[in-house]
Amino acid sequence: MKVLTLNFLTCAVKACKSSSDSFPLHPKDAELVHDDVEVNAQLLTNLLHRLDWKALRTTATELGFPDLPETAPTQEDLENDEKTLKDLHNLLIETQMMEGKLVCGHCGHEYAVREGIANFLLPTHLV
Amino acid sequence: MLPTPDTSHVSYNRVYEPAEDSFLLLDTLSLPSETTFLQTRFSKDALPPPLVLEVGPGSGVVIGFLTANATPLFGHDHILTFAIDVNRFACSATGLTVKKATAETGAGSSGVFLDAVQGDLTNPCRPGQVDVLVFNPPYVPTDELPAPLTKEGNEKPTFEEESKLLELAYAGGKDGMETTERLLDALPETLSARGVAYVLLCAGNRPEEVKDRIRSWAGGSWKAETVGTSGRQAGWERLSIVRVWRDDDQ
Numbered sequence: 001m002k003v004l005t006l007n008f009l010t011c012a013v014k015a016c017k018s019s020s021d022s023f024p025l026h027p028k029d030a031e032l033v034h035d036d037v038e039v040n041a042q043l044l045t046n047l048l049h050r051l052d053w054k055a056l057r058t059t060a061t062e063l064g065f066p067d068l069p070e071t072a073p074t075q076e077d078l079e080n081d082e083k084t085l086k087d088l089h090n091l092l093i094e095t096q097m098m099e100g101k102l103v104c105g106h107c108g109h110e111y112a113v114r115e116g117i118a119n120f121l122l123p124t125h126l127v
Numbered sequence: 128m129l130p131t132p133d134t135s136h137v138s139y140n141r142v143y144e145p146a147e148d149s150f151l152l153l154d155t156l157s158l159p160s161e162t163t164f165l166q167t168r169f170s171k172d173a174l175p176p177p178l179v180l181e182v183g184p185g186s187g188v189v190i191g192f193l194t195a196n197a198t199p200l201f202g203h204d205h206i207l208t209f210a211i212d213v214n215r216f217a218c219s220a221t222g223l224t225v226k227k228a229t230a231e232t233g234a235g236s237s238g239v240f241l242d243a244v245q246g247d248l249t250n251p252c253r254p255g256q257v258d259v260l261v262f263n264p265p266y267v268p269t270d271e272l273p274a275p276l277t278k279e280g281n282e283k284p285t286f287e288e289e290s291k292l293l294e295l296a297y298a299g300g301k302d303g304m305e306t307t308e309r310l311l312d313a314l315p316e317t318l319s320a321r322g323v324a325y326v327l328l329c330a331g332n333r334p335e336e337v338k339d340r341i342r343s344w345a346g347g348s349w350k351a352e353t354v355g356t357s358g359r360q361a362g363w364e365r366l367s368i369v370r371v372w373r374d375d376d377q
């Protein structure tokens with residue numbers, strides 16, 4: 001599962017949706033792999049408009065990536081700085097979490113990731 | 128005709144095989160009425176790039192089609208797509224289908240596919256993020272709804288478990304609407320303000336009543352219209368596709 005995907009997902013427990021602690025989910029025991037994907041600079045730049053940057057910073061740090069800057073780079077930043085662009089592309093699109101868990105910071109439920117597929121089905125008592 | 132994704136790698140003992148309903152979705156989403164609608168609503172300049180979700184992709188034929196043909200459908204390749212299916216085998220099948228389909232159409236035509244995750248309808252979605260949602264539900268009226276899957280799928284399912292996975296893909300309970308009702312209930316929370324959903328219905332689902340109910344939803348001017356080749360004959364099922372969206376005085 002891609003790091004970018006984590007920016008769009010939250011805890012599947014209904015009662016957690018309204019809590020800010022349920023997003024982003026926290027990776028645990030994550031095994032990462034790297035996929036080579038061609039850079040689409042313009043898409044990446046446009047993508048910044050819809051990312052929750054604060055959540056992405058948290059995810060990146062928890063996965064062991066170097067700390068991201070406090071605020072999202074601007075379109076100009078990306079156009080003038082190829083390294084920032086490549087680093088973001090590597091983090092968001094090329095990094096895949098193959099094994100591990102995603103933990104909700106509100107209810108503590110752990111969602112398993114196996115062979116790159118996260119399982120958000122809930123045990124009976126949480127449905 | 129845009130290319131239909133190859134699903135020859137999919138095991139139809141465990142995953143719903145593309146059928147009349149799947150192809151009706153492909154046909155409808157390719158119609159000039161719908162590509163015009165999508166291209167107007169999600170033009171390249173209308174930032175940010177749209178997030179497209181298919182719920183219950185099965186083989187992945189529909190989300191593969193949308194991802195691989197992003198440019199002809201949306202007018203550009205700046206779209207992100209993902210899928211959620213209750214069936215783990217459908218998730219892995221979908222990943223492969225999208226990969227093959229995008230390799231065939233190539234860069235310049237394809238959007239970016241994120242992931243297929245296992246889950247119950249839109250439960251794992253962060254609220255207000257999805258711009259285009261596509262759902263080909265289990266719509267066949269049945270006496271009972273199979274019990275929902277709750278724990279992790281088996282690596283090697285028994286024959287009974289495989290039958291249940293296929294049953295989950297078509298059995299809709301009362302009026303064939305039990306699962307669709309749950310999906311519709313979640314739409315206002317799941318969709319972004321510019322969000323649009325395409326939901327397939329059969330005649331037994333009473334589409335006119337479904338549309339009336341959606342139009343009466345609180346909190347905005349919800350619209351629901353049958354689009355494209357409405358009511359196409361597919362045996363007794365008589366399928367149609369309803370587009371659901373909020374109109375902010377366009």
Ligand SMILES: [Zn+2]
Binds near residue numbers: 011107108
């Ligand atoms: Zn939770």
